[in-house]
Amino acid sequence: MATVKDVAKEAQVSVATVSRVINHSPKASKAAIQAVTVAMKKLGYRPNAAARALVSQSTQTLGVLVGDVSDPFFGSMVKAIDTIATEQGKHLLIGNGYHSAKKERETIELLISQGCEALVIHSKSLTAEELITFANEAPGLVLINRFIPEIAERCIALDNLKGSYLATDYLIKHGHQQIGYICSNHDIEDTEQRKAGYLQALKDHGLTCTEDHIEYGAPDEAGGELAMTNLLTRGLPLTAIATYNDYMAAGALSALEENNIEVPKAMSIIGFDNGLIARYLHPKLTTVRYPIQRMAEQAAILSLKLANKEKPVTNNMIFVPTLVKRLSVVPATSATSV
Template sequence: MSTIKDVAKEAGVSIATVSRVVNKSPKASKSAVESVTNAMKKLGYRPNEAARALVSQKSNIIGVVVSDVSDPFFGLLIKTVDKIAYQHGKHTLIGNGYHQAEQERDAIELLIKNRCDALIVHAKALTDEELIHYAKEVKGMVLINRFIEQIADRCISLDNYQGAYIATEHLIKNGHKNIACIASNHLIEDADARKSGYLAALKDHDIILSEDYIAAATPDAEGGIEAMNNLLEKDINITAVLAYNDYMAAGALSVAQEKGIQVPKQLSIVGFDNGLIARYLYPRLTTVNYPIELMAEKAAILALKRANNETVETQQLNFSPTIVLRDSACKANN
């Protein structure tokens, strides 16, 4: 394996000159850049990125912490951040937190140790205090899908409460009163906010339902199946269902179809997120739009600007949800 000394000898320059070229120093002359670059290609020399980072305090890496990279929602988030990273000549390093405080902490620590220029964090288990501490340590850190008042200028978030509220209200305005809620059993603020939005909409329209109308399970298709089966086993009348996300809605839809319940004629179903799956279910899923691509793009750009000490213009950081009308919900048959 070639060393920096070999490159210097091949290029006919000093080791210091090779170092300046490798670290893109403006002091390196055009002829030096050309000769060193040619020597590195000839010898197959690759600069030590860790050493470069120590010298320049930059690694050309954007770090991203998500719950689970296998979840399509987070896959889209990462893809968007990676697009912005590529546009800025950087690479993306990913950590999984799995909604567990210890794993979220480990992921953030690993990315910090790798001297990421910018850091986009989706963390639900860590406390506000710990995230504020990290934000003070890493000037290019931005939170996504989390709002903390003390670092509000670094938080890109969605109003989950309002999303569930408008979805429930949409069903109410279409004549539904017996509206069930398929909730997530994860102990995170998103789950609480969406359940609270559902309950608030019922209350504001003078609809009183028992706790039997709420079933919680894991926020995936299997959880949707489990929760829907639990609801149908109860002796209650249900004309509509609001699901925590599109995958739980897909699970609920599959149960309805297996049991011969016509959607939306006999049962309306509304999801949340407006993921790719919502467009290809049958019937196509009415859902709440979660603009994760736009939010991820904003987060990546904001993180890079902060990391580079650039002026950050006043911009939209808190996004409002909207409902996407498709075919899985209609007027109630009274």
């Protein structure tokens, strides 16, 4: 493998000159640039990224922490961040936290140690205190889908309570009064906020809710299926179900089908996130739009500006969810209670 010394010898220049060319120094002459470029191509030499970083004081990388990159939600998030990074000539370093405080902590520490000046962090397991400490260490760190008042200017988040309120309110305005809720069992702020939105909508419309109307499960298809099955065993006169996310809604649909309960004729159902799965379920799922792509783009832009010590415009840090009306909700007069 060719070294920088080999390139210098082939180009008949000094090692310092090769270094200036590699790091785009204005002190490098046109003749030197041409000679070094030809030599590198002839020898198959590729500049060492770490060495370049030592000279330029920049790794040209944007670090990203996600829950699990195999999840389509995080896939959309990473793609949006990569689009912005590519426009700015940056590359991504991606780590998975798997909703584990230990993994999230280790990944953030690794990204910082690798010289990532800009970081977009999706952390649900670390405490606010730890994330504030990391933010103080890395001026380009931005949180996505998390709001911490002490670093509010570096948080891009969604109004989860409002989203769940919209979903429940939509069911109520369709005449539904017996509404169950399928909730995530993850101990994170999203869970609390979305459950709170459901309860607040019922309260504002003068409807009562007991704990029997709420069932918990893992925020995936299997969790939704089990939660729906458990709700059905209670024999409540439900005509509608609000869910924590689209995956739980998909699982609920499966359980309803297995029990010969037709959706939406006998049971209306609404999801949350507007993931790709929502438009391909049967019936097509009415849900709440989570603008993760736009949020991720803004988080990436903010992170890069902070890393470059630019003063960013920090308007619209809390995004507002909207309804996506499809075919899984009908008026209660069209439904028969279970």
